[in-house]
Amino acid sequence: MGRIAYVNGRYVPHGEAVVHIEDRGYQLADAVYEVWALFGGKLADPEGHFARLERSLGELSIAMPMSRAALTMVLKEAVRRNRVSEGSVYLQVSRGVAPRDHAFPNPEVRPAMVVTVSRVDRAASDARAAKGIAVVTTPENRWGRCDIKTVGLLPNALAKQKARAVGAVEAWFVDELGFVTEGASSNAWIVDGDGRLRTRDTNANILRGVTRHTLLDLIRNEGLEVDERPFTPADAVAAKEAFITGAGSLVLPVVAVDGKPVGDGKVGPLAMRLRRLYIEQAKAAAV
Ligand code: PLP
Numbered sequence: 699m700g701r702i703a704y705v706n707g708r709y710v711p712h713g714e715a716v717v718h719i720e721d722r723g724y725q726l727a728d729a730v731y732e733v734w735a736l737f738g739g740k741l742a743d744p745e746g747h748f749a750r751l752e753r754s755l756g757e758l759s760i761a762m763p764m765s766r767a768a769l770t771m772v773l774k775e776a777v778r779r780n781r782v783s784e785g786s787v788y789l790q791v792s793r794g795v796a797p798r799d800h801a802f803p804n805p806e807v808r809p810a811m812v813v814t815v816s817r818v819d820r821a822a823s824d825a826r827a828a829k830g831i832a833v834v835t836t837p838e839n840r841w842g843r844c845d846i847k848t849v850g851l852l853p854n855a856l857a858k859q860k861a862r863a864v865g866a867v868e869a870w871f872v873d874e875l876g877f878v879t880e881g882a883s884s885n886a887w888i889v890d891g892d893g894r895l896r897t898r899d900t901n902a903n904i905l906r907g908v909t910r911h912t913l914l915d916l917i918r919n920e921g922l923e924v925d926e927r928p929f930t931p932a933d934a935v936a937a938k939e940a941f942i943t944g945a946g947s948l949v950l951p952v953v954a955v956d957g958k959p960v961g962d963g964k965v966g967p968l969a970m971r972l973r974r975l976y977i978e979q980a981k982a983a984a985v
Pocket of ligand 1: 733854880881882883884885905906907908909910943944945946
């Protein structure tokens with residue numbers, strides 16, 4: 699069965715799913731997106747992703763294209779039509795279609811909305827987690843509003859390609875003070891020499907990862923200590939463990955940074971425990 703996309707009110711085969719050439723998302727990256735992991739065809743961390751979508755849109759003065767309830771129905775219908783159980787659902791909302799002009803269209807136009815659904819091989823992703831991944835570092839060169847989840851992802855795409863070119867899976871951005879901000883499509887964490895978890899605070903110029911947030915709650919419920927404090931690539935190499943989080947990666951152990959082993963170079967037990975905990979909780983709370 700072929701894939702089905704939702705485009706501005708219609709469910710259409712992927713090959714026929716098109717947007718207007720003057721969609722401001724296409725021309726100006728004037729658009730935001732969200733990605734929900736799917737467990738058993740249900741949306742993981744629904745509340746966190748909807749809340750961040752509303753915030754991203756609000757920061758850019760783009761209207762919600764429909765109510766949260768209607769949006770949930772569209773996302774679930776797209777998932778159903780694609781018959782995907784394990785995977786992800788992608789939502790993109792642009793300011794809409796208007797003759798090209800940097801300033802916002804006046805009067806306002808209707809936001810444009812696209813939904814696609816992808817399948818993932820969870821066994822392959824578990825195998826990747828069991829092996830751990832390598833990351834590379836790259837200078838932070840993104841704009842100052844990485845808290846807004848916009849489709850302006852060219853620096854992220856270039857960083858990811860830099861990783862791919864050397865057989866790594868993720869790239870960590872490093873700011874001018876030498877601290878890791880986050881990954882190209884994930885948040886970055888370490889377990890330091892004292893066994894304390896550490897991840898960058900959200901006052902920094904990073905995306906407020908929904909997976910990060912859920913995991914922080916789980917960590918605190920487990921009675922583990924966590925510092926929302928920056929770390930350097932050297933701290934990561936000297937750490938016991940490192941890992942990344944995101945709707946795509948879930949919790950994924952990192953075993954090397956710029957070719958240097960993290961700790962003993964093996965997948966860490968805490969990262970794997972947190973991966974199991976996160977997946978259990980995400981499955982239980984999915985809608
Ligand atoms: N940071 C960046 C730059 C991302 O693109 C993502 C996810 O795509 C994340 C962090 C993780 O966010 P979440 O856990 O909400 O998927």
